[in-house]
Amino acid sequence: MKRTTKTRLTRGSLYAIFVAAVAALVLAADWPAIQEAFFDVEIAKDLFPDVVVVAAKNTIIYTAIAFAGGMVFGLVLALMKLSPVAPYRWVATVYIEFFRGLPALLVIFTFAFAVPIAFQWRPPGGNAGAGLIALIVVSAAYIAETIRAGIQAVPKGQVEAAHSLGMPAGWTMISVVLPQAFRIVIPPLTNELVILIKDTSLLFIVGMTLSQQELTTFARDGVSSVANSTPLTIAALMYLAVTLPLTRLVAYMERRGARGR
C-alpha cells in the first residue's frame, strides 16, 4: 500500500469514529427530558431580573473587591519579596507559599467560621464579608507572585539608567520599573481575574442573605426551590458571558505582546 493511501485511510477512519460517536449520543439522548431538566423556559423566565440585578451584580462586586484588595496587598507582598531587608523577604515568602498551598475553600471557611470565634471578631458584612476578606488574602498571594515576576522581567539597564540620573530607589520603582512591570503582567493578571470570578462561587459555603447572593448561591437556592436544574444553566451562561470575553482578551493581548517584543 502506498504511504499516502495509508494516511488517507487512517484519517478517514478517525472521521468515521467521530461521526458514529456523535450520532450515537444524539440518537441515544432523551432530548425532551434533558431540556426539561436544564432549560425549562418558564423557570428561566422567573429567574429574571434577580439573576442579573442581584446575583450577577454581586458576583461582579465581590470579584472587583477581591481583585482590588488582592492587587494592593499583592503589590506590597511583591515589593517585600524583593526587599533588600531579609525579614521582609521571609515574611512575604512564607505568606505566599502558605496561602498558595491551601485550598481557597478552606481559607474562606476558616475566615467565616473559625476566626470570628477565636478572635471575638465580627466581620463587616457578616459571613459574606469574612469570605471576601479570605478571597483577598488568597488572591494577594497569587497576584504577588505575578507582579514579582513582572518586576524582575524589566531589564536591569532600566534601573541602571534611572540610578545614573540620580533617581532614588523609590522613584525608580514608581516611575520606571512598575509601569513597565504592569504592562508585562496584564495578561497573567487578567487570568487571575478570571479565576477570581469563578472563585467567588466558593462564597456559597458561608451562607448569605438573599440580597448578598452571588450567582452560584442564587442558582443553588433556585434549584432546591423549583426542583429543576434550569437555574444552573442560567448561572453558567452568566459566568460565560463575563469570562469568555476576558479569556479572549487575554489571548489577544498575548498575541500582540508576542509580536511587540
Place this chain on the structure above:
Amino acid sequence: MTSTPAYEHAIDVQQLHKSFGDNEVLKGIDFHVDDGEVVCVIGPSGSGKSTLLRCVNRLEVPTKGRVLVEGVDMTDPETDLNDVRSRIGMVFQSFNLFPHLTVTANLTLAQRRVKKRGKAEAEKKARENLARVGLEDKADAYPAHLSGGQQQRVAIARALSMDPDLMLFDEPTSALDPELVGDVLAVMKSLAAEGMTMMVVTHEMGFAREVGDKLVFMDEGVIMEEGDPAEVLSDPQHARTQEFLSKVL
C-alpha cells in the same frame, strides 16, 4: 566652571580592584580624568574597561581602592550617591531609554524628580538638548519608533538635561548599524568641542585619535599603556597594545 575647583582631578581612580566572585576584573587601576579632558579607554572585550567606567558612578561597587568624582569619594558609604550621580551623565551601549515614556518624558523625568525643576523649565531644557542632538522633531515620539542612532542621541540628550559636569560613555556606538554611528559620534564631538569632561569606552579609534586628549589601553584588568592618542595609536610601546591595534586598525 569659572572658579578654581576644590579637587585635583574630575575623576580620580586610585588602586581600584574589582572582583566578581573569584574573577578579578580590575587589578589595581590608577587613572584620572581632568576637567575638560576627553579620555578614551580601549581594549579587548573582558579587559575590564566597562567595569572601570561603571565603578566611576558606582553602578559597580569596587572591591578595594578609591574612586573620587570631583573630590567626592564614591566608595564612602556616607556619600549621597544620587547627588553625585545627578552630576555624572551616563550613556549606555544599549541606550536604556524608558520605553513607556515619550522622548520628552524621558528627558524631564529625572529633572523633575531629582533636580525638582518645574514642568515648564524641564520641558524647555529638554527641547534645548533635543535641538543639540538634532532631534527636536522627535519630542513626542516613543523610543520604539526611533532608530538606534536616534535612540542613542536621545539618551545623550537625557543625560545632558541634568546639566552634568562630566559624561561617561560605555561603548555608545557598539550596538549601532555602521551607517548610524556617524550621527552619534558627531554629537559626541560637538560636546567635546564645548569643553565637556568625557570618559569614553569605545572601539572607535578614529574618534579616539581625533577627539581624545588621552588614550588608555587596558588588558586583563590593568592599564597597559596610556598617552597621547595619536602617539599610542601610531607607535604603541607595549607588545599587547601592538597586537590589539594590529587587529582592530
